[in-house]
Amino acid sequence: MVTPSMVTTSTGLDLQASFEATLAGLGVSPGAAHLLWLPLPMVLVLVAAVVGVLVNVWLERKISAAVQQRIGPEYAGALGILQPMADGLKLVFKEDIIPVRADGLLFTLGPVLVLIPVILSWLVVPFGQHLLISNVGIGIFLWISLSSIQPIGLLMSGYASNNKYSLLGGLRAAAQSISYEIPLALAVLAIVMMSNSLSTVDIVAQQTGAGILSWNIWRQPVGFLIFWICALAECERLPFDLPEAEEELVAGYQTEYSGMKFALFYLGSYINLVLSALLVSVLYLGGWGFPIPVEWLAGWLGQPIDAPLVQVITASVGIVMTVLKAYLLVFVAILLRWTTPRVRIDQLLDLGWKFLLPIALVNLLVTAGLKLAFPLAFGG
Amino acid sequence: MFGFLKKVGDYTRDALGAANYMTQGLAVTFDHLRRRPVTVQYPYEKLIPSERYRGRIHYEFDKCIACEVCVRVCPINLPVVDWVMNKATKKKELRNYSIDFGVCIFCGNCVEYCPTNCLSMTEEYELAAFDRHSLNFDNIALGRLPTSVTTDPAVIPLRELAYLPKGEMDPHTVPDSAPRAGRLPEQVLETLPKAPSSSEAKAASGAAPEA
Numbered sequence: 001m002v003t004p005s006m007v008t009t010s011t012g013l014d015l016q017a018s019f020e021a022t023l024a025g026l027g028v029s030p031g032a033a034h035l036l037w038l039p040l041p042m043v044l045v046l047v048a049a050v051v052g053v054l055v056n057v058w059l060e061r062k063i064s065a066a067v068q069q070r071i072g073p074e075y076a077g078a079l080g081i082l083q084p085m086a087d088g089l090k091l092v093f094k095e096d097i098i099p100v101r102a103d104g105l106l107f108t109l110g111p112v113l114v115l116i117p118v119i120l121s122w123l124v125v126p127f128g129q130h131l132l133i134s135n136v137g138i139g140i141f142l143w144i145s146l147s148s149i150q151p152i153g154l155l156m157s158g159y160a161s162n163n164k165y166s167l168l169g170g171l172r173a174a175a176q177s178i179s180y181e182i183p184l185a186l187a188v189l190a191i192v193m194m195s196n197s198l199s200t201v202d203i204v205a206q207q208t209g210a211g212i213l214s215w216n217i218w219r220q221p222v223g224f225l226i227f228w229i230c231a232l233a234e235c236e237r238l239p240f241d242l243p244e245a246e247e248e249l250v251a252g253y254q255t256e257y258s259g260m261k262f263a264l265f266y267l268g269s270y271i272n273l274v275l276s277a278l279l280v281s282v283l284y285l286g287g288w289g290f291p292i293p294v295e296w297l298a299g300w301l302g303q304p305i306d307a308p309l310v311q312v313i314t315a316s317v318g319i320v321m322t323v324l325k326a327y328l329l330v331f332v333a334i335l336l337r338w339t340t341p342r343v344r345i346d347q348l349l350d351l352g353w354k355f356l357l358p359i360a361l362v363n364l365l366v367t368a369g370l371k372l373a374f375p376l377a378f379g380g
Numbered sequence: 381m382f383g384f385l386k387k388v389g390d391y392t393r394d395a396l397g398a399a400n401y402m403t404q405g406l407a408v409t410f411d412h413l414r415r416r417p418v419t420v421q422y423p424y425e426k427l428i429p430s431e432r433y434r435g436r437i438h439y440e441f442d443k444c445i446a447c448e449v450c451v452r453v454c455p456i457n458l459p460v461v462d463w464v465m466n467k468a469t470k471k472k473e474l475r476n477y478s479i480d481f482g483v484c485i486f487c488g489n490c491v492e493y494c495p496t497n498c499l500s501m502t503e504e505y506e507l508a509a510f511d512r513h514s515l516n517f518d519n520i521a522l523g524r525l526p527t528s529v530t531t532d533p534a535v536i537p538l539r540e541l542a543y544l545p546k547g548e549m550d551p552h553t554v555p556d557s558a559p560r561a562g563r564l565p566e567q568v569l570e571t572l573p574k575a576p577s578s579s580e581a582k583a584a585s586g587a588a589p590e591a
Contacts, residue, residue, distance in 0.1 A: 067409050071417045339405040355395070 014130040016041075041133045045122045053270040057084035059327070060334050067338045091266070094259035102256065103160040110157025111257065111264035117146040117153075118272045124200050125278050128288050128318040132201065139199040140192065143279065144185050147234060150272075151177035154243065157265075158253035169252020172345060173243035176233055179352035180240075184230035186360035187223040190367040191216055191283050194379040200279075204287030206379060212291040217284045219370075219378060222363045224284045226356055228329075231276035233352070236269060237333055239340035242348060273333060274326060281325035288318030416550050425536040426529045427551075428543070429503035434486045436504040437479055439522035443498035446472040450490035450499060458483055459490060479522060481507055482515035502526045 016037055023033035058073070058081055065072025073080025098104050124139045126132040136142055151174040158170015192198055194216070195206040207215050217224050233240040244252035254265050281287060290297070294314050298305045305314070343351065371378040420427055429435065446463040462476035491499045504526035509515050529537045538551040539560075546561040548554050563571075 063413070065417070066413050069412060069415050069417050069419075071419045071421070335406060335409050339409045340402065 016130065045125075045133055046119065049119060049122055049271050049274070050267070052274045053267055054084040054088075055327075056270050056274055056330060057087065059330065063331065063334045064338060067335065088263065091259060091263040096259040096261065097256075099162060099256050101162045103162070106156050106160035107256075108261065110153050110160060110253075111261045111268070113153030113156060114150055115264045115268040115271075117149040118268050118275060121146045121275055122271075125275065126200050126204060126282065126287060127322050128315045129201065129205075131288075131315060131319065135199055135201050137197075137199055139197075139201070140188055140203065140279075140283070141198045143275075144181070144188065148177070148181055150234075150268075154253050157257070161253070161256040163256050165250045166253050166255045169243045169249045169255070172249075173236065173253060175345075176236070176240065176243060176348060176352075179349055180230040180233040180356070183226050183352065183356035183360040184234065186357070186364050187220075187227040187230065188283065190220055190223045190360075190364045193364070193367055193371060194219065196379055200282050200287075204282055204289065207286040208289045208293060211289065211293045211296070212286070215284065215286040215289070220284060220363070220367070222359065223367075224280070226360050226363065227283065228280060229351075229356060231280060232333060232336070233348070235273045235276055235333075237273065238337040239343050240348060241342060242345055245342060273330060277326040277329035277333070278322065280329050281322060285325045286321075287325075288322045290317055290321055416552075418550055420538055420551075424534075425538050426532075427540050428529050428537050429505070430540060430542070433501070433503045433505075434488050435502045436481060436507060436517075436526065437484070437486075437491065437522065438500045438502045438525065439477060439479070439519060440498040441474070441477065441519045441523060443496045444474055444477060445496055446474045447495060449493050449495060453489040453493045455485065455487060455489070456483065477519040477522065478516060480516040482512045503528070 019037050019040075020030065020033040023036060024030060028036070061083065062072045062080070064070075073083035076082040076086050098107055121143045123133045124136060124142055126135075154173035154177070155170045158166045158168075158173065161167070191203060195203045197203065197206075203216075236243050242252075243249075244254055249255070254262060257265060294317060295305055298310055298314075303310050305311075367378065444461075446461050448459075448461050450459045451457050451461060458479060460476070460478045461474070462478075463472045463474045465471075466473045486501075488501055491501050502525070507515060529535055539554065540551075541549070543560045544551060544554055545558045548558075
């Protein structure tokens, strides 16, 4: 009997192959066809990331309003849906200020260094079997390494602003990112151990066997919590928003920034939140997988899984599921923002080093033991 | 060995307790999601000020006897009463009266003590001005009546929380005819026992019983 996961790895919508085949059919050489294909997914992902941020900002404001029994943005577009656009437009037209005593070069480089790794990380986010920019073998590891570039940018902008609050914010951001990267990586390692691959596609494919029951969250509940807490800390979301704690540090490392440079920070933090939510759904919630495997559904409906229409529907369901899971997590993050008070810097470091790190290590050990004991259930 | 196990146990209990509190907090915020906003969208909707609202002071020039009691009871002697003694009639002749609302704290003492009731408090609270000197109201400005929230066609009047029926939180959904929670003093009086009980009370207190 062929297991459903075998079926998914062998089939699925491959847009790149069909695009290049179509162009080759029109008489374009394979190399030129590949070159024409290359920019398409990049632009698409960039647009998707920015639209994701707009939706995110709108959701953040509306959900925050609902939690506090307010109305929230209402007049810019229906239900205030154009409010993030208006905010963005305002930031574009604002004056770009570099403080006189600041280091101009580093001051400019800081926000760029924060944003670029975050956008680059979208390389490895899969929305379907072939619906990702690049199925690099080191997939999830690439994200971990890229996300450690970010604190350099934060520290750089904090230091270059020549402002006490900025410097403190930058230092806090660096300390926070470094402390939470380790339990994060250990939680990912446990997943990697189970799926025998660093590639995000393989990690999802390993979870598609029995729908919702085969998602990693059941096998890695502790890892899921550790990863989620660390992801919130990496995104500097409340309760871990110490680097920009407005009551103590004005706006942390963002204090001296205005206009487009501030917009880069803003964009970066929200893209990072969406990215983290997407990666949680990829690592723990079965990525593009439907709660009931689509292969089973197609089988019950008597449709061949290879039929073009079924493939298009499957791919759409995959994209919808990935985005849905991610935004569910974003919702939880927003709700957490209004539930939890901010932790102190010593509590933050305590939580990272004295709590999450040992638990992540124990989780890794237990996963290894379970893998040896039950190779069938834990990917032997 | 057991000390270590106890430590691990305490640690786990602490962690679970923290998770429990976090879930409780999340339940509270999540529950608030289904509640309707209580926002009063100010320039378009306004709350109806209560009967005892202490807003801008209204003044009737013709009633005033220039006694200056309002000045004496004012914490900062704010009202300016400009009068001269008419030698012929031997009476005070009032020329001007003014209160500076940029300085007034709306305590209402002047209204309380005015012997002729020429001062009263209105429900007007929108006193924003571009120049603080324009808040110094003379007797003409003090004599103007404020526009009422309920009669302004551009404004949706909303009742304050205390004026809504029992259990209602959102004034938007309550019809105008719905009575407020609780009873007015005259309604309470109506429910009180009638004459016999009052004579009994007097008898109990030792006064002579009436016929």
